[in-house]
Amino acid sequence: MSDEIIVTIYQPKRIPNVYRPPLGLPLNWRDETSGELPNAVFKYFSSEHLSKSEISLLAEYCQHYINAPCWDATGGFPTELAALRQSSTSISTVADINQWIDACLEIAIDPL
Numbered sequence: 001m002s003d004e005i006i007v008t009i010y011q012p013k014r015i016p017n018v019y020r021p022p023l024g025l026p027l028n029w030r031d032e033t034s035g036e037l038p039n040a041v042f043k044y045f046s047s048e049h050l051s052k053s054e055i056s057l058l059a060e061y062c063q064h065y066i067n068a069p070c071w072d073a074t075g076g077f078p079t080e081l082a083a084l085r086q087s088s089t090s091i092s093t094v095a096d097i098n099q100w101i102d103a104c105l106e107i108a109i110d111p112l
Helices: 036-045 053-064 067-074 078-088 093-106
Strands: none
Touching: 036 067, 053 067, 053 078, 078 093
């Protein structure tokens, strides 16, 4: 028997699963009230170094954005939408963010 202890640390979501009615639109990054997300987006746009926390926050926003119900209602690009939803869960670097946003733009979705 092993004496190994596994600890799981739960980090609550910083971006709620709340979408704007009536179409289920995603929240805009500019509307985030703590200032952390807008700061991270501005740093991303200016190619400044992003901390792991900022990358994580941007990844969480990407997940929020792509999971908005409005994209399901449009009916277009279901395969690409499913792939974007899946790949949003593995964003962990600035390069991942770049690649993911490029894939969004290919189907006319602009998260930023």
